[in-house]
Amino acid sequence: xxxxxxxxNTVEPPKHIATPPAGxxxxxxxxYAFRAQDLVGADGLLxxxxxxxxxxxxxxxxxxxxxxxxxxxxxxxxxxxxxxxPPGQYHALPSQAAREWVIDMGAxxxxxxxxxxxxxxxxxxxxxxxxxxxxxxxxxxxxxTRFRASRRPADWLWQRPxxxxxxxxxxxDIWGYAGDATSARPVFAQFLDWASR
Amino acid sequence: MIxxxxxDAGLAYQTRTFEDPPFAERFGQRIPLRRLEETDxxxxxxxxxxxxxxxxxxxxHKAQLAAYVDAGGTLVVMGETHPELFLSGLQVAPEPTNxxxxxxxxxxxxxxxxxxxxxxxADMSEADVTWHVHGTLQFEDPSTPLVTWSKDGHPQPIxxxxxxxxxxxxxxxxxxIYHHGSGFMPAxxxxxxxxxxxxxxxx
Numbered sequence: 001x002x003x004x005x006x007x008x009n010t011v012e013p014p015k016h017i018a019t020p021p022a023g024x025x026x027x028x029x030x031x032y033a034f035r036a037q038d039l040v041g042a043d044g045l046l047x048x049x050x051x052x053x054x055x056x057x058x059x060x061x062x063x064x065x066x067x068x069x070x071x072x073x074x075x076x077x078x079x080x081x082x083x084x085x086p087p088g089q090y091h092a093l094p095s096q097a098a099r100e101w102v103i104d105m106g107a108x109x110x111x112x113x114x115x116x117x118x119x120x121x122x123x124x125x126x127x128x129x130x131x132x133x134x135x136x137x138x139x140x141x142x143x144x145t146r147f148r149a150s151r152r153p154a155d156w157l158w159q160r161p162x163x164x165x166x167x168x169x170x171x172x173d174i175w176g177y178a179g180d181a182t183s184a185r186p187v188f189a190q191f192l193d194w195a196s197r
Numbered sequence: 198m199i200x201x202x203x204x205d206a207g208l209a210y211q212t213r214t215f216e217d218p219p220f221a222e223r224f225g226q227r228i229p230l231r232r233l234e235e236t237d238x239x240x241x242x243x244x245x246x247x248x249x250x251x252x253x254x255x256x257x258h259k260a261q262l263a264a265y266v267d268a269g270g271t272l273v274v275m276g277e278t279h280p281e282l283f284l285s286g287l288q289v290a291p292e293p294t295n296x297x298x299x300x301x302x303x304x305x306x307x308x309x310x311x312x313x314x315x316x317x318x319a320d321m322s323e324a325d326v327t328w329h330v331h332g333t334l335q336f337e338d339p340s341t342p343l344v345t346w347s348k349d350g351h352p353q354p355i356x357x358x359x360x361x362x363x364x365x366x367x368x369x370x371x372x373x374i375y376h377h378g379s380g381f382m383p384a385x386x387x388x389x390x391x392x393x394x395x396x397x398x399x400x
Contacts, residue, residue, distance in 0.1 A: 009206075009208075009251055010249075010251055011251060011252055011253050011279050011282070032231070032254075049209065049379075050208060050249060051207075051208070052206055052207030052208065052230070052231075053207050053208070053209055053212065054207040054229065055207060055231070056207075077209055077379075078209060078210075078213075078379055078380060079209050080209035080210075080212035080213050080216075080378075081207075081209070081212060092380045096380065096381075096383065123296070124296070124297045124300070125297065125300050126296060126297060126300070128381055132379075132380050132381060133380065
């Protein structure tokens with residue numbers, strides 16, 4: 001069982017943050033009240049697509065220290081102002097054509113074990129929730145999913161040489177899939193398992 | 198032509214809408230949410246609270262926002278902001294989001310332009326206001342529905358105008374800035390292409 005911190009910047013926490021899967025513990029901290037001490041003893045920090053990126057950028061050093069000490073960050077969303085580099089700038093795929101958003105699985109990994117690419121690409125037939133753009137992959141990172149047409153990376157996992165790990169997901173928050181009735185459902189739980197290994 | 202002043206909550210999709218073409222030129226002063234209290238709103242012709250700004254953080258500024266409208270300002274409150282937390286006389290009846298309505302052949306979400314002659318929506322088509330319905334608006338005092346959504350055959354407002362004091366309040370449950378700025382759902386870009394210039398006109 002792992003201990004995680006979620007920064008809250010919405011009226012309510014998302015369902016699977018408030019009731020985490022697989023026995024994990026998630027402390028919900030108001031983003032504007034966030035302090036470095038909140039990360040003491042935490043395995044990971046969950047960074048949503050709905051955060052104040054200016055405020056988060058003011059805490060860059062805190063994030064780096066957390067990583068240096070072996071923590072894991074889950075970074076979600078089509079970021080406009082990156083809080084860290086890597087991942088640096090987000091690049092939207094140039095076309096919003098549905099065929100550009102088809103996902104393929106990349107390297108096998110415990111986070112995506114048992115997940116079918118089709119369940120990431122489509123939710124009840126709608127395409128685009130999972131990812132519509134990418135971040136450049138740092139050297140040594142493992143690409144977990146890719147865009148079929150462009151071969152660009154979607155999800156990747158990077159174990160920093162200085163310590164810690166980044167799980168970068170360029171689309172809608174991964175915990176939003178934790179209630180899906182498809183093979184996309186376990187991704188969040190498997191990430192939490194991996195990050196608290 | 199005026200520029201729209203806006204609260205800036207630092208959300209990625211807000212940043213992209215405010216800074217990138219084609220809408221950057223429509224926005225003027227950006228007021229960081231954390232600096233709202235110390236910002237003098239007097240004289241701003243139009244102030245927007247953009248999609249998904251956290252209503253809990255606006256609740257302490259209720260009196261400041263009310264005073265702005267009362268003194269003659271135009272306040273534009275976008276979707277998923279929980280306006281009932283920072284505006285009086287208004288409730289939002291939430292609706293579970295149907296993300297999949299359009300997959301059925303001949304599907305019609307049921308969103309309609311209710312005031313075809315109103316300059317804020319006159320140039321819009323039904324396609325420009327049709328993506329998701331997150332809730333409907335309920336005002337204590339008279340208001341003018343500009344866009345409605347029919348539930349069980351009864352049209353309910355999802356974009357409305359209300360005169361308050363010497364000013365104007367525009368509220369919607371539509372969240373186009375979230376989708377446009379996230380690169381997801383072209384109808385929301387079409388909506389902003391018509392709505393933002395209309396706000397900048399003298400209407």
